[in-house]
Amino acid sequence: MIRKVTTSDYPRLLEIWESAVLHTHDFLKEEDFIYYKQAIPSYFEHVTLLGIEQNNRLAGFMGISEGNLEMLFIHNDFRNQGLGKKLITYGIDCFDVTKVDVNEQNSQAVGFYQHMGFQTLRRSELDGQGKSYPILHMELYL
Template sequence: MINTIDKIDPVEFPEVVEVWEASVRATHHFLKEEDILFFKPLILKEYLKAVDLACIRNQSGKILGFMGVAEGNLEMLFIHPDARGKGIGKTLTQHAIRQMQVTKVDVNEDNGQAIGFYEHMGFQTVGRSELDGAGKPYPLLHMALKATH
């Protein structure tokens, strides 16, 4: 599979939210249903507009995974569950680091798979917050790229 980075048009935001929701339901088991319903319209109406978006598509143009970057932070990285394990997250993260100057990411403390993935990608935990960015009681780990010499 060739993973080519592509732009996302705002008319595709509903498709992006579908990928987000499928990914969250497959990986964020600590979230309650009301939290998913709380975040879904925020993702669609606010969060996607606040970041530089990029995605990887299948041959027919369907979005398999996407990321959002703002001010050196990888703000979002979500892969459709059917496309996990195919290098999409790795390709997007490497692009974010090399082309978009990403050096930081916040990860839900309860998302062990994501923490392991980011550690594998060269990030290390440098801090922790009790609440997530929306003030909800989901602790975040603040991760930064390890210094390379």
């Protein structure tokens, strides 16, 4: 079930984020992981947050702002079960998501978005926080 996220869900979102990032972002330096973990909750209030439940528990979430998929994370215990696909499809169908920025070094995510119909428009050498993690700016082509 996909539903709106409430502030009471924020601790679970952080658990999901940490689990997902630890298993997909092996390129992150430890100090940057700590930096992002502290920063991520401040982003929640700036996006529309939607979560997906499995067995009555949040298993993943996404954040959307003006047609941009700002974040999508699935807890590692629930990966490869189609939850990411359900979330992104919902975002495309209900929130007109057409763009996503993804870490170039996160090859699983890049492949996932390509599979979902996104193509790379351009590449930035630095991420949004000015750190040296290249970002691919992708757009949906149907």
